[in-house]
Amino acid sequence: MSAIQQRLSEMQDTVAEWKRKRTNLLGYLLLLPAVLVFLVLSVGPVLYGIWLSFQSGFGFLDLQFVGLENYRRLLFDDPNFWSSVRTGAVYAAYSVVLQTTLGVAIALLLNESFRFENFVRTIVLVTYLIPTVAVAILFRWLLNAQIGIVNFSLTRYTPVDGAVNFFSEALALHTVVWASGWKFTIFVVLIILARLQSIDAELYELARINGANAIQRFRDVTYPQIRSALFLVILLRGIFMFNKFDMIWVLTEGGPFRQTETMVIYAYKTAFGQQSYGEGAAVTTLMFLLLATVSIVYFAAFSPEEEVEN
Known part of the structure; x- marks a missing residue:
């Protein structure tokens, strides 16, 4: 059995x-x-x-293996490549600072209780749904030196004498950054607002009982609670803005005089403008390696994954 x-x-x-x-x-x-x-x-x-990126030739029809020649040319013989790296870094850093500052401020305002708060939050968040190309075209029209409503208002209602060229060599990068900020700040607002609404209201009440003012409440209660979200937002916005193509291309196409030519714009012009696909691919590969290195250093320095766990 x-x-x-x-x-x-x-x-x-x-x-x-x-x-x-x-x-x-x-x-x-x-x-x-x-x-x-x-x-x-x-x-x-x-x-x-x-x-x-290891090939060379005109278009895709006559490719020849050249090893590291494309990388050597970019790194040692092409000053425009390094100019695009600097411009991309400045554009990304400038955008991250602007979007993070405005995003946190707007999120703090939207987190307050007021009349029609749900309606206002909906209107603010809807802007994130507008396509980037549509936003860029809108700003091109608004800031146009001849027919733009911004220049019309400046010359009519302010002491400004004459139209302002927002796409000049001095102002183009600022224009692109602020136009990008209008579109992408809402991403920061979404993340930070979601984190703010999960904070226990009793923490603020205890801070008020102890005599803390608004700045002290932000420093001692709000910031420690949103710090983990901020670390991730800064990393993600930095990567996204460094890779941003459509907003810059529609507004300035990298001009004037390469003032807004970031790495991704330079790669596009090299590949599809000069028909040098191998060198253009080398630019994007270097961009990938650069972003990967920065991300590794960022995680090593700030350990955002530990902040999330905490």
Whole structure:
């Protein structure tokens, strides 16, 4: 009898193991389409771009393997490349400071209780849904030196004498940054506002009882609670703005005189303007390595993952 029970037990274990493997196989099969799409649309182009960066030729028809020649030319013989790196870094840093400052301030205001608060929050957040290209075209019209409403208002209602060229060599980068800020500050607002609404109101009440003013409440209660979100927001906004193409291209196309030509704009002009796809791919590969290095250093220095856990 014990031998039969042992045999039945082994058969049950075999059936259970078979069912477990079948369940795992089904899970892998369900994941397979998503994995294939990711490989084709994300990993594939990245690997192809890296391979292309070692090639040279006019367009795709006459490619020749040149090794590291594209990288050598960019790093040691092309001052415009380094200019695009500096411009991209300035644009990203300027944008992050502006968007983070305004985003936190707006989030603090929206977190207060007031009449029609839900309606106001909805109106503010809807701006994030407007396509970036539409926002850029709108700003081109608003800031136009001849027919723009901004210049019309300045010359009519202020002491400004004559139209202001917001896309001049001196103002173009500021114009692009502030136009980007109008569009992307709402991203910061969404993240910070969500974190603010999870803070226990009793913490503020205790701070008021202890005589803390608004600045002290922000320093001792609000900032420690939103610090983890701020770390991640700064990292994400920095990466996104360094990679930003559409806003800059529609507003200035990298001009005037390369004043707004970031790495991604330079890569586009090199690849599709000069038909030098290998060198353009080398620019994007270097941009990827630069962002990866900055992200690693950022995580090592500030440990945002520990802040999130806390």
